[in-house]
Amino acid sequence: MRYVAPLKDMLFVMNELADLAAVNTLPGCEDATPETVEAVLEENARFCSEVIAPLNQTGDRQPSAWKDGAVTTTPGFKEAFKAYGAAGWQGVQHPVYFGGQGLPKMVATPCMEMLNAANLSFALCPLLTDGAIEALMTAGSEAQKETFLPNFIAGKWTGTMNLTEPQAGSDLAMVRSRAVPQGDGTYKISGTKIFITYGEHDMAENIVHLVLARTPDAPEGVKGISLFVVPKFLVNADGSLGARNDAYCVSIEHKLGIRASPTAVLQFGDHGGAIGTLVGEENRGLETMFIMMNAARFAVGIQGIAVAERAYQKAVSYAKDRVQSKDLEGSATAVSIIHQPDVRRMLMSMRAQIEAARALAYVGAAAFDIAHHHADAEVRSSHQAFYEFLVPVIKGWATEMSIDVASTGLQIHGGMGFIEETGAAQYYRDARILTIYEGTTAIQANDLVGRKTARDGGAVARDIIARVRKTEAELAAAASADLQAIGRHLAAASTSLDEVVAYVVANIQADIKGVFAGSVPYLKLAGIVLGGWQMARAALIAQQKLNAQEGDAKFYQAKIATARFFADYYLSQAGAYRSAIVAGSSGVLALDEDQF
């Protein structure tokens, strides 16, 4: 199945909703002119469609395979990764000094979407490497940066995140891996890490593991965890590769999806100790890992949008091709199934959710750029707060949405959807990991409730709602019946969200379990209100363009119709979420363990 990057929608969102022109004026973002950005996106689209996308189904059928500690990836992956590095795509958002392109996150985000849409399994290798770059940029020593970053950015070496252990999944306090200082500035690392994405493979010259472990006298819990960099091959002083380090892949998992991406069990230190160096300070590893994890969480949200887009394109193509049954209004002969109202409903549900999530994510990326580059500290800080509020929503909501969208895409294929050769089932299987790794939806929701809402008494949440209200006022003043309907749904939904924020803030002390019982519904409510807000903003702009007879009228009409659909079908759910969150916790918590 071909992949055609949705450049038109991407550029609309970037230019009209996320204000690329404003980001372009920020110090350090001068290169990101609209023209350059469009050229970068077009080139990336070509690369992803032509080089990476064709390997997607291959990877599902010929997944990575483990033998005697070595992992052979899907045929074609090694060459594709080499081309990816050579073309400079690993460096889009990384510093020019280390060989990157130094473009804003807002530009890297659509590139990330395209790579993931092309091939979720392949894209995980660059995604994890981005995380490693982020961690070393933040907390690495100069020597670590000089040693690793240019090789990461050139696509010669790749990075991994080693958090999970058999007893320590969502709860990193239980990490047991050990790191013993050797007196020479290095540490000997030992322990077992599981679920390590691209923990072993044959696509790069070196694999650099970022590993959470405890030093001998570290305190218990999360405040006794340090972060180490442990390369597969030690690096000599001149930068050449040295001895094989004692970090071995003992097996890889047999998974439901993303089968081309090797998920490794890594054994550190079984043969004398793996040599690693500390990143940042001892016992502060989790802070650094969180920076890396926040970048990764945002990226996994993008993965959700990406796989959903791919599933949508496949479903549209099938719906246009497959001829079955007459038109309901009585055509003479059978028509393609895209004429059936329920197929329309399914396609619109896919499209509307994807567009809403994409808009929200790209707006989030722009906020990140402003938070990192704006001259004014107050502007930086307010945008940082907005971005941080959005990260769990983008990760949690966009990935939950992707499962629904992939499932709907399969449904549109009817019986053929259930046959593996068709390819629709792969998206349904692949998408299923996204709500789990980099923190389950519940973990995202806990973050949203605890750190992002309750901690500041709901201040950031209310600021955002106030911005939504301004859009509602514009919609109410519009002449179009569609915009007014969208405005009514948005107003009702943002009121529900406002009530939920008040409920969370008021009750978190006295009824912590009751509040957290509604955490995932709260996350989903925030997703539909904020996604619906972006769709409403898009509809307003589309209407202006239509009024001014500017640009592609079909595109803008579709944008309004899709926003209308989102309002009728998704914003309308806000009241049910509110009811579940505010009044539903007693039912959630009523049963004893033995009543299950």
Place this chain on the structure above:
Amino acid sequence: MRYVAPLKDMLFVMNELADLAAVNTLPGCEDATPETVEAVLEENARFCSEVIAPLNQTGDRQPSAWKDGAVTTTPGFKEAFKAYGAAGWQGVQHPVYFGGQGLPKMVATPCMEMLNAANLSFALCPLLTDGAIEALMTAGSEAQKETFLPNFIAGKWTGTMNLTEPQAGSDLAMVRSRAVPQGDGTYKISGTKIFITYGEHDMAENIVHLVLARTPDAPEGVKGISLFVVPKFLVNADGSLGARNDAYCVSIEHKLGIRASPTAVLQFGDHGGAIGTLVGEENRGLETMFIMMNAARFAVGIQGIAVAERAYQKAVSYAKDRVQSKDLEGSATAVSIIHQPDVRRMLMSMRAQIEAARALAYVGAAAFDIAHHHADAEVRSSHQAFYEFLVPVIKGWATEMSIDVASTGLQIHGGMGFIEETGAAQYYRDARILTIYEGTTAIQANDLVGRKTARDGGAVARDIIARVRKTEAELAAAASADLQAIGRHLAAASTSLDEVVAYVVANIQADIKGVFAGSVPYLKLAGIVLGGWQMARAALIAQQKLNAQEGDAKFYQAKIATARFFADYYLSQAGAYRSAIVAGSSGVLALDEDQF
């Protein structure tokens, strides 16, 4: 993973909600005493748990395999099917005259649920055989009945349904298979049939295909389709097996799920013609097939409940075992994840949807029994109408629910859920066929809108809503806050349903596409209102038992809490469905084909 049949809930539903005692008084149902029924269910539970359930994961790993036209099923299936037939389970609901147990559908239904929960792939063989029995009972000649029914019921021969052809899926009007009369009462059948469940296998001595085909002078469309019985081995006059018939399996599909169940492509008549006999009259095949399909649709709804129950049991077990993180209220050490509120929410969402769907399906089965056995024609006819309204709802809603429940079950397992060896992913894959085969959810929804609602001007729908209103009145009069809250949600939801019925009836002529654009939301709305109604009835009864200090208080308290959860989380969605159906069609239908 063990399967423990939920006998307590099954018997509660049968005795308290579906009124087994009343069914037991019907002519022909005298054997179905509460004591006999309980004994049958216990024995069936034992058989399914001990003999069938252990083969479920085996079947996923060692699916049916095709070689040179023959299909070898999963090791153990053949022996298990022999035991199934020998124990009389194929005959539970079929006539004593042909070797069955002659028990009501209401008793066969929990047996069907248990078999499917134990092993969806295995259960499909008996399920299709039930359909073939139903078709021959309805329209077969005496000779056909005598030849085939005793062998079906004894579990010696199995049946198949041959509808789909490559160009004829949801639209059977496009069936092209040919049937040419031979002048001796037989026909020569030729054509290709696809997606034939258990179309070839090694578990039975003979496989009897029921095949839709056209005679040479048949009219176009659905009124020119006849039904034929085409056995794999011809049957001699003395009942012994004769020559191999010209019906061959040319391949089986590589599927996302239910992998042990062979899905065959059958080629009829490539070597001189397959010999078949007509079932019923020429050109009326679809009517008979619809009887068979209605039974099968109800059964697929039960499959949804069954796989959901299995996924729920697995998730509960994992949630009780897996220790991770401290309790939110601050326990000294880590606790099992069932203590986390979001895990509770997920488990309750699974449990509540399963219990609601089970109750609705069993109540439907009781209506079927009354419709078939009651002495009074008017009572029969009103119950038949009720049952027919429920069939698309049970099929469509319970299967959509099963995908959600299986996905939630996987989520509860975290990263382990994505690993195939864990087993949770199998339910997610297996369940995914249920909204597709025997008519997609859209086909069920079209049936609900067209034949079941619009055709009688909404009369049956309103009768049902009036019954729901009576339950609301009882809830409003109750002293318990939970029951009152359930009553408020049910009243709001049934009002939404009532408005939607009015909308459907009023607009189907003038705006057929607009109405059908909301058909699946209408089906889901009907599902939550009718499922919520049964949960509300259950809660009322549970409260009476508690008030009277009768029975197991923990069970009844859990029933009320689960009904409350269903109301807060699902009945609350009714308004959003109403909004989408009544006001949402313009967004669904706005785009041109080329705007997708």
